[in-house]
Amino acid sequence: MYPSDANIIGIYEHPTRKADGISLAQLHADVAKGAVEDAGLSLSDVDGYFCGADAPGIGAMTMAQYMGLDLRYTDSTETGGSSYIGHVHHAALAIAAGKCDVALITCADNQVASRKFIGLGGVDWRGAPEQPFEDGYYFGPAALYGMVAQRHMHEFGTTAEQMAWVKVAASHHAQHNPNALLRDVVTVEDVISSPIVASPLHRLDCCVMSDGGGAVVLARPEIAKNLKRPNVRLRGAGEAVKHNAGGKVDLSYSAGCESSRSAFAEAGVTPADIRYASLYDSFTITVIMQLEDLGFCEKGEGGRFVADGNLISGVGKLPFNTDGGGLCNNHPGNRGGITKLLEAVRQLRGEAHPAVQVPDCSLAVAHGTGGSLAGYHGSATAILERV
Amino acid sequence: MSENVPLPKAPEIWPEVTPYWDAAAEGRLVVMRCLSCEKHYVHPRPFCPHCGSDRTEWCDAAGTGTIYTFTITDRAPVFKVPAMVQLAEGPIMMTAIVDCDPASVEIGQQVSVAFQPTEDGPPLPVFKPV
Numbered sequence: 001m002y003p004s005d006a007n008i009i010g011i012y013e014h015p016t017r018k019a020d021g022i023s024l025a026q027l028h029a030d031v032a033k034g035a036v037e038d039a040g041l042s043l044s045d046v047d048g049y050f051c052g053a054d055a056p057g058i059g060a061m062t063m064a065q066y067m068g069l070d071l072r073y074t075d076s077t078e079t080g081g082s083s084y085i086g087h088v089h090h091a092a093l094a095i096a097a098g099k100c101d102v103a104l105i106t107c108a109d110n111q112v113a114s115r116k117f118i119g120l121g122g123v124d125w126r127g128a129p130e131q132p133f134e135d136g137y138y139f140g141p142a143a144l145y146g147m148v149a150q151r152h153m154h155e156f157g158t159t160a161e162q163m164a165w166v167k168v169a170a171s172h173h174a175q176h177n178p179n180a181l182l183r184d185v186v187t188v189e190d191v192i193s194s195p196i197v198a199s200p201l202h203r204l205d206c207c208v209m210s211d212g213g214g215a216v217v218l219a220r221p222e223i224a225k226n227l228k229r230p231n232v233r234l235r236g237a238g239e240a241v242k243h244n245a246g247g248k249v250d251l252s253y254s255a256g257c258e259s260s261r262s263a264f265a266e267a268g269v270t271p272a273d274i275r276y277a278s279l280y281d282s283f284t285i286t287v288i289m290q291l292e293d294l295g296f297c298e299k300g301e302g303g304r305f306v307a308d309g310n311l312i313s314g315v316g317k318l319p320f321n322t323d324g325g326g327l328c329n330n331h332p333g334n335r336g337g338i339t340k341l342l343e344a345v346r347q348l349r350g351e352a353h354p355a356v357q358v359p360d361c362s363l364a365v366a367h368g369t370g371g372s373l374a375g376y377h378g379s380a381t382a383i384l385e386r387v
Numbered sequence: 388m389s390e391n392v393p394l395p396k397a398p399e400i401w402p403e404v405t406p407y408w409d410a411a412a413e414g415r416l417v418v419m420r421c422l423s424c425e426k427h428y429v430h431p432r433p434f435c436p437h438c439g440s441d442r443t444e445w446c447d448a449a450g451t452g453t454i455y456t457f458t459i460t461d462r463a464p465v466f467k468v469p470a471m472v473q474l475a476e477g478p479i480m481m482t483a484i485v486d487c488d489p490a491s492v493e494i495g496q497q498v499s500v501a502f503q504p505t506e507d508g509p510p511l512p513v514f515k516p517v
Contacts, residue, residue, distance in 0.1 A: 132398035133430040136503075136511045137483045138463035146458030147471060154456070154494045198460040198469075246428030246436035247478025249471065251456060374456075374471070375481075 006092035006103075007224035007387065008232040010039025010217035011345045015179045017330055019110035019211035024056045025066050027108035027213050032067055035215035040227045041102065046217075048073040048100030050087035052080075053122035054109050054213075054333045063106070073100040079241070079378025080120055080370020081280060083107070084216065084337040086380040088366075089237035091218045101220055108213025109333025120370075121333025130375070141282065141334075142206055144374035146198030149285035151251045153200060155300065158288065160200055162303030164191035166284035167204050167327050169311035174324025176353040181208045182328040191284075205284040207326035207336070214338040216345075230349040235269070235363075236383040238262025243376035252300075254369060255379035256293035263381035264295070269363060271295040274383075276347045276358045277318055278340035278366040281325040287311075290367055291318075294381065313356040322347065322356035337368035337380065348386040362386050395465045397508025404431045406445050408509040416448040416500045416512050418476055427476040449475040450500040452514065459489045465503075468492055472514050486515040 012034025019027055028051070036043055049071050051059050060074035075090045077083055084107050091103035109121040119141070125131055152158045168188055174180040191204040224231050240258035264270060271294060279290045288302035296318060297305040310316035323329045323343040326336040344366040346352045352361075363385050371377030400408050407430075410417040419431045423440035434441050457470035466483035470492075473479045484492055485501060498514035505511060 129401060129432065130430055132400065132404075134481045136395040136398055136505060137466055137469050137481060138395070139469050139481065140460075140462060142462065143458050143460050143469045146460065147456040147469070150458060150494065151456040196459070197462065198458040201458075244479070246426070247474075247480060248428075248437070249455065249473075249479040251471075 005096040005220055006218045006234050007221055008216055008234065008345055008384065009219050009224045009227055009229055010035040010041065011214070011342050012038055013214040013339065013342050014108065014212040016212045017179070017181050017210040019113045022110065024108065024110050025063065027110055028055055028063055028106045029067050031108055031213045031215035032104055032106050035217045036104065039217045039229060041217070043067055043069060045102045046104045047071060048091060048094055048103035050075045050091055050103060050105040052076065052083035052107060052335065053078045054107055054335060055122070079380065081282070081335040082337045082368030082370035082378050082380040083335065084341060085366055085368040085382050086239050086378070088216065088218065088234060088341060088382050089239060089380065092234045092237065095218060095220050101223060103218045105216045105338070106213065107215070107332060107335055107338035109335065110211045111333065112209055112211045119334060121335055141372065142198040142201055144372045145283040145285055146201045148251050148289070148373045149200050149283070152285060152288065155252055156303065158303035160192050161188050162307050163205055163284040163288065164188040165306045165309065166281065166287045166311065167191050169306070169309060169316070170281065170321055170325045170327040172312045173322045173356050174328030176355045177324045177329055180324040180329040181210055182324070201283055201285070207282050207331045208328065209334065210330040210332055212330050212332040214342050216338065216341050231387045232345050232348045233385050233387045234382060235385045236263045236265070236267025237381065238266065239378065239380045241376065241378045251374060254289050254293050254373050255377055256290050256367060256369060256381065259379040260294040260367065260381040263383050267383035269383060273363050274365050275361045276322070276344065276364040277320045278344040278364065279320050280336050280340060280367060280369045281321055281327045282336065282369070284327070286369060286373065287320070289373060290369065294365065294367060313358060319356070319358050322352050335370070337370065340366040340368055341382070344384050348384055393464050394504055394506045395511055397505040398511065400508070403433050407431050411502060411512060412509045414502055416450050417445050418448045418474065418478065419443050420446050427478050429478040429480045451475045451517070452498055454484065454492065454494055454496045454498060455479050456494060457484060457492055459492070466513070470514070472498055483513045484515065485513045
């Protein structure tokens with residue numbers, strides 16, 4: 001029964017970081033083909049398809065026609081960058097319910113190459129009722145997360161140096177990823193001496209902007225066991241939405257508290273059991289908040305938790321984002337959830353770069369946050385295990 | 388207000404919230420209050436987001452508050468200090484701090500409402516240090 005009825009059997013990450021000469025639909029198709037071929041299947045085996053607003057046209061229908069998919073189940077849940085981790089949850093539910101056998105999830109974007117800097121890939125803000133009360137003040141993502149970081153420093157004594165350690169750890173990992181946009185190892189001093197973008201966040205506290213994308217394929221275990229790839233099982237999942245509640249604002253925590261509570265309860269494990277964590281890293285403060293909200297440390301202790309290399313594989317207690325993450329590797333469509341899944345699966349398969357591979361990695365978490373921690377956002381948590 | 392900076396674009400005015408922008412044009416900040424649970428809320432809408440009641444009313448805000456959080460940025464074309472301010476009535480709203488030395492802005496600082504003209508619409512409520 002659910003959640004043991006769905007395994008991740010195929011993954012693929014597009015190597016491009018600036019998608020010149022390729023259309024958005026073809027990017028989605030490329031990552032889809034890459035993931036089904038990784039599984040040893042073909043697109044004709046797919047009968048469930050999951051996508052966010054970054055998919056072109058009307059999403060699932062548009063891409064079903066383009067890729068020639070014969071679908072009996074679709075889901076276009078849109079929770080920003082966390083969408084794809086939610087899709088894994090939904091795909092497992094659909095498979096468990098017999099609604100599909102092979103589920104494909106894609107994410108892709110080309111807004112860097114097309115020079116259309118529209119923020120969250122594919123989202124149309126027309127009619128969003130809060131916009132007239134926010135747009136005029138020009139809250140960009142950095143300003144929104146800067147306000148979250150400012151509040152965290154005020155409430156908990158978090159420092160710029162502590163936040164910088166998140167980027168330092170990501171850069172240690174990215175040096176081993178030939179596709180990463182930023183491969184130079186940086187120091188705490190490099191981060192805090194980089195220009196302020198939105199105080200207290202420096203340029204190096206911010207993720208990269210990139211094109212590219214990725215895909216994930218899930219299937220029921222009877223199909224999965226006959227394939228040649230290592231199997232990764234979804235052991236537990238959870239989702240939640242948090243918002244500004246009519247002005248009853250508390251920026252000290254995120255929806256990750258609730259999504260991870262559900263996921264850990266369903267999996268029957270605790271944060272102490274986790275060997276590797278993929279955590280959404282739109283900004284360094286995002287990681288610190290999520291470490292607290294997922295229970296890797298007490299609320300307010302995130303800054304102290306990340307200091308002194310505690311997130312560096314082979315050095316610290318909790319290796320994170322060993323592909324370099326959004327801070328150094330890529331962030332297609334400003335939607336980092338898909339790449340969080342990909343690196344967690346690589347770790348569980350033992351296919352991460354040898355320099356960052358966690359020994360005997362048996363249990364991992366992939367967690368995403370979509371939207372803004374200073375406004376409305378969705379969180380999704382997936383607990384994945386090697387089987 | 389600062390000189391030599393572009394005006395913010397005018398807000399799009401949804402039909403349910405015209406009293407908010409009409410009041411802003413008169414230099415008044417209004418908030419909505421629920422007659423059922425008696426809580427104030429932002430941004431305005433015809434029903435209470437706390438309890439769902441349709442029994443709501445517009446009321447004049449005191450126009451004072453404290454800074455809940457802020458950021459200093461050169462990336463915004465108009466406002467250098469986007470912020471969230473907790474109104475005397477309780478709710479925390481998105482806004483900006485003006486007429487200030489950004490380096491002196493602090494969480495918990497007392498502020499009062501002011502109004503920033505926009506391109507071709509009603510002004511935006513902003514706050515300045517008391």
